[in-house]
Amino acid sequence: MPKNVQDPQVASREVLLDPVDHLLLELLIADGRIANNTLASRAGIAPSTCLTRVRRLQSLGVIRGFHAEVDLAACGRPLQALIAVRLQATARDRIARFQRQLAALPGVLNVFFLAGEDDFQIHIAVRDPDTLRNFVVDHLSVASEVAMTKTSLIFEHVGNRSIDA
Known part of the structure; x- marks a missing residue:
């Protein structure tokens, strides 16, 4: 994993x-x-x-690692998106495997398993709109587990790097 x-x-x-x-x-x-x-x-x-x-x-697992903050645009991945994924009702027994497969795909930064209407939210960084489209078509639309996807482009984001905020 x-x-x-x-x-x-x-x-x-x-x-x-x-x-x-x-x-x-x-x-x-x-x-x-x-x-x-x-x-x-x-x-x-x-x-x-x-x-x-x-x-x-x-x-104790409180500190899980030390990480570099990377400028994705400088690495050739200036386009970020969030992709909501809803699974087929029959895919419930394959959730953990599907999550691991998503995390291993190129460009995937984070995979969130959700409660609510959507089952997953994928945070991805890619080179351009064509690469984003190909990701959705080649990796998500063809997956038998997937019922629906919805892609939202990220214009910018601000993070709060505090645990006590």
Whole structure:
């Protein structure tokens, strides 16, 4: 299973975090490459304590990775879209497999499994409108699980990189 896909069978569990843990997470969200000594100083704790806490947060699965923020246009993928996918009623037993297949397709950034009218929302970044059209036609429209798709272009987006907002 690709690293960015969570197993839908695994239930999330809440980990008890104290204010220092929350501060460490906020600082790491703002700068995942921050040096441990700097992180410790900003959190007001010893570097050894900081390292122990960060490793604990990793081992508990609170911190799942450290990632680069990439300019998709600079990588040749300036066009982003959200594609809503509704499955056939008969496809319910193949949801997990279908989700893994979607996540492995070229250009897919995120796959969201939803409650409501649509079953999935796919966030994709591609080179141009033809590539987007081909993605929908070649990978979604031909899939026996798919009943309907609806594509929305993303003009711009703003993210909130805080867990406490």
